[in-house]
Amino acid sequence: MRKQELAKLDRTDLRILEALQHNGGLTNQQLAETVGLSPSPCSRRVQKLEAAGIILKRETVLDARKLGLDLTVIIQISMDRHTPERFANFEEKVASYPEVQQCYLVTGQEADYLLKVVVPDIDGYQHFLLNKITRIEGVSGVHSSFVMRRVVDTAALPLNYVET
Amino acid sequence: MRKQELAKLDRTDLRILEALQHNGGLTNQQLAETVGLSPSPCSRRVQKLEAAGIILKRETVLDARKLGLDLTVIIQISMDRHTPERFANFEEKVASYPEVQQCYLVTGQEADYLLKVVVPDIDGYQHFLLNKITRIEGVSGVHSSFVMRRVVDTAALPLNYVET
DNA sequence: TGTTATTTCGCAACATTATTGCTTATATGG
DNA sequence: CCATATAAGCAATAATGTTGCGAAATAACA
Numbered sequence: 001m002r003k004q005e006l007a008k009l010d011r012t013d014l015r016i017l018e019a020l021q022h023n024g025g026l027t028n029q030q031l032a033e034t035v036g037l038s039p040s041p042c043s044r045r046v047q048k049l050e051a052a053g054i055i056l057k058r059e060t061v062l063d064a065r066k067l068g069l070d071l072t073v074i075i076q077i078s079m080d081r082h083t084p085e086r087f088a089n090f091e092e093k094v095a096s097y098p099e100v101q102q103c104y105l106v107t108g109q110e111a112d113y114l115l116k117v118v119v120p121d122i123d124g125y126q127h128f129l130l131n132k133i134t135r136i137e138g139v140s141g142v143h144s145s146f147v148m149r150r151v152v153d154t155a156a157l158p159l160n161y162v163e164t
Numbered sequence: 165m166r167k168q169e170l171a172k173l174d175r176t177d178l179r180i181l182e183a184l185q186h187n188g189g190l191t192n193q194q195l196a197e198t199v200g201l202s203p204s205p206c207s208r209r210v211q212k213l214e215a216a217g218i219i220l221k222r223e224t225v226l227d228a229r230k231l232g233l234d235l236t237v238i239i240q241i242s243m244d245r246h247t248p249e250r251f252a253n254f255e256e257k258v259a260s261y262p263e264v265q266q267c268y269l270v271t272g273q274e275a276d277y278l279l280k281v282v283v284p285d286i287d288g289y290q291h292f293l294l295n296k297i298t299r300i301e302g303v304s305g306v307h308s309s310f311v312m313r314r315v316v317d318t319a320a321l322p323l324n325y326v327e328t
Numbered sequence: 329t330g331t332t333a334t335t336t337c338g339c340a341a342c343a344t345t346a347t348t349g350c351t352t353a354t355a356t357g358g
Numbered sequence: 359c360c361a362t363a364t365a366a367g368c369a370a371t372a373a374t375g376t377t378g379c380g381a382a383a384t385a386a387c388a
Contacts, residue, residue, distance in 0.1 A: 006230065006231070006232050007230060007231075017224075017226060020224035021223070021224055021226065022223075023221070023222065024188060024221070024222035024223045024224040025221065025222035027373090027374065027375085028374075028375060028376090029373090029374070029375085037337080037338095038337070038338050038339080039338090039374085039375075039376090040337080040338065040339080040375090040376075040377080041336065041337055041338075043375065043376065043377095044336090044337095044376090044377095045336095047376095052230070053227055053230060054226055054227055054230050054231065055224055055225075055226060055227075056225045056226060056227050057187070057188070057189070057224075057225050058187065058188030058189035058222060058223070058224055058225070059185065059186075059188045059222070059223045059224075059225055059318070059319045059320075060181075060184035060185055060188040060219055060221075060222055060223075060319075061219075061220045061221050061222070061223055061319050062181060062185065062218055062219060062220060062319075062321055063217055063218055063219075063220050064321055066170065066171055066216070066217060066218050067170070067171075067218065067321060067323070067325075067326045068170050068325065068326060068327065069321055069322065069325060069326075072268070074268065074270060074278055091315045094315060094316060095315060095316050098320070098322035098323075098324055099322045100316050101316070101317075101318055101319065101320065101321075102316055102317050102318075103314075103315040103316040103317075104236070104238065104311045104312075104313065104314055104315065104317075105311070105312045105313040105315060106238060106309040106310060106311055106312060107309055107310040107312060108307075108308075108309040108310075110274075110307075110309075111309070113315075114238055114309065115316075118321055118322060119322070119325070120325050124325065143272075143274075144272075145270040145271055145272040145274075145275070145278065146270060146271040146272075147268045147269070147270055148268075148269045148270060148271060149268065149269040150267075150268055151255045151258060151259060151267035151268065151269060151277075152258060152259050152264050152265065152266055152267040152279075153265075153266050153267075153268075154223070154265055154266075155223050155224075155225050155226075155265065155319065156223075156262070156265065157226050157228055157231060157233055157265075157282055158233065158262035158263045158282060158283070159231070159262075160262055161231075161232065161233060161283070161284050161288065162231045162232060162233075163232065191344090191345065191346085192345070192346060192347090193344090193345065193346085201366080201367095202366070202367050202368080203345085203346075203347090203367095204346090204347075204348080204366080204367070204368080205365065205366055205367075207346065207347065207348095208347090208348095208365090208366095209365095211347095
């Protein structure tokens with residue numbers, strides 16, 4: 001995995017990305033006005049950013065509470081054997097569970113994987129843990145932290161670090 | 165904070181939400197075809213879902229690597245005193261840092277807060293930690309886990325649990 | 329610094345898409 | 359089984375996105 005080639009972006013591109021990060025529902029006209037451009041070059045820039053893969057995808061964020069999904073859990077998982085096969089199998093299983101919003105392979109002695117899962121309630125979580133996670137081969141340790149308050153939750157990146 | 169009143173949604177609403185979750189860039193026409201509806205009732209349903217707050221917002225997801233943001237870190241933070249003032253101050257500070265994508269107040273003895281932050285590299289992380297996080301009053305313990313691989317990363321909720 | 333080449337802009341025309349009014353159909357409840 | 363309410367589809371309208379092209383600005387080079 002070679003070092004990613006950085007695209008050359010000017011301030012206008014960054015302003016576009018910044019605006020879209022926080023409000024993906026903006027129309028091209030609104031976006032154009034926000035960044036001080038007429039609609040046509042604005043649209044062309046967005047197309048370029050999509051073609052370059054800098055804009056990965058659009059997501060629609062739903063209200064979990066209003067859908068009866070009241071429990072979010074952060075799970076730390078450790079594996080007994082660190083073989084590529086175990087890891088591949090674990091990742092494949094985990095990726096197939098709709099409850100899993102995030103799964104990262106991380107450094108650290110306490111855990112190999114960090115997961116964020118969403119379920120309706122404790123019962124649902126117990127079921128998920130016992131019937132799905134702990135049944136995956138190689139899972140040796142599980143530690144759960146329950147989310148009490150969501151202070152920050154966004155996909156927005158710190159674009160202030162990006163060179164122009 | 166009383167129990168959230170669940171909206172009554174039929175299968176069509178759920179199909180709309182499911183489609184939009186994974187592809188917020190769908191046009192209303194594409195969405196209508198996906199869920200087997202003509203464009204007008206489809207548009208009206210989406211408007212209702214937005215008005216009801218079930219659709220919270222649209223986000224545009226960017227490629228961190230292509231922007232030179234190569235390091236994602238999960239930070240566990242513990243506080244020395246669990247007073248509301250300390251917590252409020254911490255949360256206010258944390259919410260103002262663009263590097264912070266997520267911050268949750270969680271249960272557990274190891275940590276009070278779990279953060280996910282994005283920075284360009286180790287240097288940037290060190291700077292963030294020393295000049296921002298550890299300077300917040302009350303922060304007594306910090307443990308960092310570095311993300312090596314992103315297995316799953318989505319905002320999509322498990323709508324299979326939602327009653328129709 | 330003058331000149332050329334390249335890029336990006338904005339206008340206007342065109343194409344596509346979203347939205348609204350209204351009628352018809354489909355459920356719901358008495 | 360009829361009355362009422364809810365949602366669907368069609369067609370017209372409104373709004374929005376997109377493209378070609380000439381002008382302007384910017385950058386590159388002599």
